[in-house]
Amino acid sequence: MASGWGITGNKGRCYDFWMDFSECMSRCREPKDCALLREDYFECLHHSKEWYNTVPTQESDLQGGAAPAESSCTEGQGRWR
Numbered sequence: 001m002a003s004g005w006g007i008t009g010n011k012g013r014c015y016d017f018w019m020d021f022s023e024c025m026s027r028c029r030e031p032k033d034c035a036l037l038r039e040d041y042f043e044c045l046h047h048s049k050e051w052y053n054t055v056p057t058q059e060s061d062l063q064g065g066a067a068p069a070e071s072s073c074t075e076g077q078g079r080w081r
Contacts, residue, residue, distance in 0.1 A: 013044065014041060014044035014045055017037070017040050017041040017044045018041055020037050020040070020041075021034060021037040021038055021040070021041045024037050
């Protein structure tokens with residue numbers, strides 16, 4: 001994570017956020033000055049805001065908020081036919 005190495009051996013997806021946050025923490029006197037950078041880094045790691053905004057939308061769709069998509073294939077036909 002903070003080492004900079006991702007799962008595939010390249011730079012990790014959140015490494016740039018970590019570097020910004022780390023630089024801010026090293027030069028600021030108060031940790032609260034870096035709160036927005038910390039929030040960005042944690043969002044990159046956990047996707048909590050994305051999840052918080054996505055799940056209610058999906059639940060309302062399942063409860064009838066949106067019409068289900070109709071399939072263009074008829075029964076018995078495959079996708080590639």
